[in-house]
Amino acid sequence: MHPEPLPLFQRPEWASVVGVFDLETTGVDVARDRIVTAHVGVIDADGHVVDARDWLADPGVAIPAGATAIHGITTAHARAHGRPASDVVTEVVDALAGLFAAGLPVVAYNAPYDFSLLRHEALRHGVPALADPGPIIDPLVVDKRYDRYRRGKRTLSVVAAHYAVRLDGAHEASADAVAAGRVAQAIADRYAAWLPPTLDELHTRQIGWARSQAESLTEYFVRIGRLDPDDVVDGRWPVR
Template sequence: MQQPLAMFQRPEWTRVVGVFDLETTGVDVTRDRIVTAHVGVLDASGSVLAAHDWLADPGVEIPEGAAAIHGVTTERARTEGRPAGEVVREVVDALRGILDAGIPVVAYNAPYDFSLLKNEALRHGVEPILSPSPVIDPLVVDKAYDRWRRGKRTLTVVAEHYAVRLDGAHEASADAVAAGRVAQALAERFAPWLPETAHELHTRQIAWARAQAASLTEYFIHIGRLDPSDRLDGEWPIR
């Protein structure tokens, strides 16, 4: 007899999850800089167990477009922000502590945040996190289990789809916590099909992300958005 879906329990890794998000000067992970960061820990109900926020002075002008998204101007960053090198070191240390404890870190569109943090670490002489694991990326997991759902896959849209409240979108703390709760909602929704451990899910996401990038590449070529010789980078969780 087939078990009702309600009888399946969420995987063990959902009991405690780390969360991580950056707001930055732009979208180029090799050149842009951290403006704000959040690293925290959620319990099984999605309540915040620990939280740390940073505001950095990135040492460069914050473009108006970026400031309009996250609300931090160059003037505010210079006045209130801490030296970028100190912030980068503390963010790296906080994440490394969570990962070393075997707690998965949730990051929405993980390659962006982890890759930018890696390059910031190298820029400031901090030992980078080169192979973060285990990482849970709700964007990749959602696409894998609900591939044909129409609509955008931004955090705001996906959080609404899974009935996760997101107040203050594009604030690092709000986005990080919402992403963690979305990961837990995904684990509950798709419990019968999810691997039991975060490490196994991490491994599967590597393949899923590669396949998703290949599929999106073919679509962009078809609609003329990409040249046939170009390919989207499917490396995950860091590039």
Template sequence: MITVPPFPAWLTRVGVFDLETTGVDVTRDRIVTAHIGVLDVHGREIAARDWLADPGVPIPDGAAAVHGITTEHARAHGRPAGEVVTEVTHALRTLFAQGLPIVAYNASYDFSLLAHEAERHGIPVLTQPSPVIDPLVLDKAYDRFRRGKRTLAVVAEHYAVPLDDAHEAAADAIAAGRVALALAQEFTLPRSAAELHTQQIGWARDQAAGLTEYFIRIGRLDPDDSLDGTWPVRER
């Protein structure tokens, strides 16, 4: 007989958050698109908002090839970056104030980049977002020895979560939320989102340390270098 873990009551409604950007450097790259939504316990999106920003800098061809937004399109149709950063930060604060956990895949990327964008535009930074649910951290912690990549597309497929438009902010955000719900069905999560948030801080640190050792071993990192495992907002 298969035993199904008890589903945490705090997962009956979750926020979802994703950014598409000009690159992968959280300190220098800029927001291009953003999505924030709310999913119910069945993974249906019951509220949502999207943003398109003019990042104020050219969008590299490589980034445009990933998310489909060119510099010309962003300049013609995007809103000023400062307005977008203000509204995204406010929307997240509002959901946290309502007690909703926010799901973000590889959360330290999105929340760190948003923090640097806020500083850039003189907007109060969301310095300690909580509670955050990061399916990447959870999947690595609960299914540690599974082989293969841990990209959102791969992990979504593993948990039978559809992802038809990868690297589109809304599609990625919703898929991440549904992966979090699938993880809750597969594994026994803590009774509170706050407890899970605290656990992820340690897991993310340990995962970064393990990846650092691996990268040094294969020559991808110098022995004196290390990956930043602070979560959900990386150290400055």
């Protein structure tokens, strides 16, 4: 059973204005794959975009057809129109650091993917990486915590639909980032009575929630034969 929403409780103050962040990349390996597009922005209490920056990078490697099929960026397009990857990585790190310095949380759906890949890109290009980034809100982790037994996939598009958040142009960095921010706000509205009152506490709790969720997923994958008994799902959050 998950808690029923209590609409009389007000959204926590920390969910009113939030930063948003998303990457589209050459693949799913955070240590090896590269940034293709990035978005860092801010949405207000009504979910309206009040600040936005977008980047297109030349990743310096070929973009696999499978990745192009998802986000639509070809190797030729990235090489012709993308900026040097080192410049993009520097500016994305600086933009996120600016949001954190301003006291804004940054929403990232499945945060360990984006923040881990960004960290590896920073190391690759000799850019100072974000040190202990936070506070971060990960709607995937929070949704699983408060609605653990809901059936179905937990992709951004599915979860956005569940919370009646419109998502146009899925797998486009700005669209995904903004939708994730609005999902975080919708979750904050629905579960206001149970959410931690401060950003620091929410950030800390997500570390434990992500670890527990990974342990449960590991048990399930071992049970169905998808993982060997000695393997584990990495539950580190928000950077792996």
